[in-house]
């Protein structure tokens with residue numbers, strides 16, 4: 001059962017979140033977010049016979065993949081590492097499914113497990129009161145449940161950089177989450193800020209559409225081949241990690257990268273001191289898996305801007321190295337961030353960046369029925385690990401509650417029960433007047 005505390009307000013004001021809103025009580029866990037993590041959590045729970053309710057801010061599942069991903073996006077890890085628990089990708093899918101195939105898979109996943117999220121329910125506040133998590137949505141509903149599973153993801157909001165003069169720019173500025181295709185930029189002069197997987201692939205896409213983008217590389221970056229001798233680099237790393245320490249695996253990957261890609265340093269892409277997988281674990285910085293951008297940089301079809309942007313002007317940018325260029329459009333490939341701290345004010349569980357303070361593999365469980373899925377820095381593979389553990393943990397409590405309730409009904413007498421069960425029963429009896437129940 002872990003560390004259970006007496007029910008008390010953990011955060012938020014003493015008074016109700018919003019006394020005017022419609023109040024809905026759900027007996028099973030409430031999941032926030034209908035991306036891969038929320039769906040995996042719901043599916044794993046349903047396998048244990050535990051009902052769950054998903055609240056999703058968007059109007060569809062997997063909104064990151066449906067609305068905020070560019071046209072040419074494919075999984076850059078092989079499909080074996082990106083499938084969700086209990087349902088494999090279709091046999092005929094390619095090794096690296098397209099975003100459309102991934103979305104189709106997730107639609108089938110939701111259908112298979114009868115997952116029907118409530119859409120247009122953006123959670124804007126959460127607090128724990130009287131043994132229950134209470135969630136307020138922008139749609140003026142308040143939901144209550146003994147369990148809260150946060151599955152809003154590491155990529156909930158775009159990071160907008162604080163670059164001097166950005167507001168003065170006369171052309172178009174977008175974040176990569178709104179980028180669809182280089183075809184919309186033909187013959188334009190484009191600045192891409194950032195050189196992670198998004199910046200590299202957007203630059204590559206632009207270079208295929210008669211654009212020679214300038215890509216800002218302000219710091220160090222690890223670029224790895226997507227595959228070595230036909231085997232995915234990620235797969236190789238996972239296999240080696242079963243036997244060898246992380247640092248040694250990183251050394252091997254860097255050797256493989258130098259053999260297959262040549263020296264990236266010579267192209268002006270300096271490598272961080274820390275190895276690629278260690279850096280991903282420690283700082284969440286994903287190495288770039290090269291899908292072709294490197295050869296375009298080598299060929300001069302993607303121009304690198306080292307040291308960064310000093311200032312954006314009305315017509316272009318001034319760079320730290322003193323150069324100045326004119327641009328028609330700026331694409332911010334500056335990454336994403338969690339939004340948890342904006343609605344969940346529980347400082348001791350999440351870092352200020354909105355990811356669990358305790359790193360993977362132990363960040364999935366908090367106190368008082370709080371859980372997270374998908375904040376692992378390990379992509380969809382990490383999501384699956386979390387979802388299985390969270391569901392098992394809740395299923396154990398659920399089973400115990402159901403047993404106790406059955407005993408109470410059959411014996412019609414007061415049975416001494418441990419606190420969590422008591423709270424559930426206490427809650428059902430006393431605190432729910434005026435709340436609608438969802439079955």
Ligand SMILES: Cc1cc2nc3c(=O)[nH]c(=O)nc-3n(C[C@H](O)[C@H](O)[C@H](O)COP(=O)(O)OP(=O)(O)OC[C@H]3O[C@@H](n4cnc5c(N)ncnc54)[C@H](O)[C@@H]3O)c2cc1C
Nearest residue numbers: 033035036037057063064075076122123152153374379380
């Ligand atoms: C472009 C891109 C490509 C990627 N490719 C891969 C890959 O190939 N392999 C891999 O393993 N990982 C990849 N990742 C990592 C990626 O984060 C995961 O693949 C996956 O989408 C994470 O799932 P998630 O459910 O945790 O988060 P998300 O997919 O972001 O889903 C979270 C959901 O929560 C909703 N939400 C957010 N805030 C609220 C709120 N307050 N109230 C209600 N709902 C809310 C969102 O609308 C969203 O639907 C990629 C990431 C990006 C950005």
Ligand SMILES: NC(=O)C1=CN([C@@H]2O[C@H](COP(=O)(O)OP(=O)(O)OC[C@H]3O[C@@H](n4cnc5c(N)ncnc54)[C@H](OP(=O)(O)O)[C@@H]3O)[C@@H](O)[C@H]2O)C=CC1
Nearest residue numbers: 074075076161194195196197198199218219286333334335
């Ligand atoms: N095909 C796939 O599967 C893809 C997967 N992804 C995944 O999505 C996630 C997000 O990737 P991505 O969108 O690339 O974001 P990342 O966070 O990985 O990269 C952001 C980039 O922007 C740079 N940056 C941030 N602020 C500034 C600034 N003010 N000036 C200059 N540069 C700046 C960062 O530099 P610095 O490092 O110095 O901070 C970094 O190069 C990753 O996990 C990635 O792997 C993304 C695209 C495709």
Ligand SMILES: O=C(O)C(=O)Cc1c[nH]c2ccccc12
Nearest residue numbers: 077234280286287377378379380
């Ligand atoms: O693509 C992503 O964003 C991921 O998080 C997947 C991922 C997890 N660990 C990695 C290590 C190297 C490259 C990608 C990933």
